[in-house]
Amino acid sequence: DVVMTQSPLSLPVTLGQPASISCRSSQSLVHSDGNTDLNWFQQRPGQSPRRLIYKVSNRDSGVPDRFSGSGSGTDFTLKISRVEAEDVGVYYCMQGTHWPPWTFGQGTRVEIK
Amino acid sequence: QVQLVESGGGVVQPGGSLRLSCAASGFIFSIYGMHWVRQAPGKGLEWVAFIHSYEASDRFYADSVKGRFTISRDNSRNTLHLQMNSLRPEDTAVYYCVTNQDGIDDWGQGTLVTVST
Numbered sequence: 001d002v003v004m005t006q007s008p009l010s011l012p013v014t015l016g017q018p019a020s021i022s023c024r025s026s027q028s029l030v031h032s033d034g035n036t037d038l039n040w041f042q043q044r045p046g047q048s049p050r051r052l053i054y055k056v057s058n059r060d061s062g063v064p065d066r067f068s069g070s071g072s073g074t075d076f077t078l079k080i081s082r083v084e085a086e087d088v089g090v091y092y093c094m095q096g097t098h099w100p101p102w103t104f105g106q107g108t109r110v111e112i113k
Numbered sequence: 114q115v116q117l118v119e120s121g122g123g124v125v126q127p128g129g130s131l132r133l134s135c136a137a138s139g140f141i142f143s144i145y146g147m148h149w150v151r152q153a154p155g156k157g158l159e160w161v162a163f164i165h166s167y168e169a170s171d172r173f174y175a176d177s178v179k180g181r182f183t184i185s186r187d188n189s190r191n192t193l194h195l196q197m198n199s200l201r202p203e204d205t206a207v208y209y210c211v212t213n214q215d216g217i218d219d220w221g222q223g224t225l226v227t228v229s230t
Contacts (some may be wrong), residue, residue, distance in 0.1 A: 018165070037216055041158075048220040049158065049208060070144070092158055094218050100173040102160040 002026050002098045006091075006105035008058045012113045019080040021108045028073045030097070031046075037096035040069055044089040052093035053078065080110075085086075088112060115139040117210045119223030124227045129200050133224060135193040135210030143167070143188035146213035149195050151206035152223070159206075162195065163213070178204075200228045 003026040013019045031037045040053040051060050053069035066081040093105040121133040149161040162184040165171035172184050183196040207223040
């Protein structure tokens with residue numbers, strides 16, 4: 001199974017400042033078809049998860065452009081250019097290249113300083 | 114828009130059974146695969162099971178539930194199910210119904226399953 005490792009697990013940030021979350025996979029997430037199925041999800045307190053980014057760098061509909069995804073192979077990053085209060089929550093990376101199983105990172109808790 | 118409404122959660126004793134359901138609307142249910150993903154209290158996300166669209170015989174399970182849980186679907190009623198048998202305390206979690214239209218994408222609000230004496 002592919003193991004997804006996120007860092008940091010806790011991220012205190014100042015409003016208006018940037019934030020960055022790293023996600024590493026135990027093997028390359030490049031599929032034989034050339035696609036890389038690496039996704040980012042946001043889970044606000046008391047809510048269901050919501051997908052923000054799919055296939056490394058594509059923002060889902062309605063996701064603010066302050067969120068961006070990048071990376072390749074085994075190393076991926078989610079960046080928030082300027083953190084807003086509504087960004088508080090837990091962020092998960094997830095791979096869908098080598099399934100089953102689909103595997104998630106442990107989650108990174110973003111909080112305001 | 115996509116709507117997924119889970120039901121069937123509750124409190125059950127260890128060794129007991131529960132059947133979860135997910136009513137889907139707002140998309141063509143029959144042509145997409147579907148997942149169940151769970152989240153234990155205060156913990157992260159764990160994929161549980163997946164079923165393909167038309168070929169509903171193609172089903173996949175996490176090792177932690179294999180042999181105890183069965184995912185199924187009724188395309189005529191736009192409904193997804195999860196039959197959970199031989200439940201254990203470690204199965205306690207919120208269970209989410211999730212679409213697979215373009216990878217794992219839309220999530221329901223979840224239903225809580227508590228396995229306890």
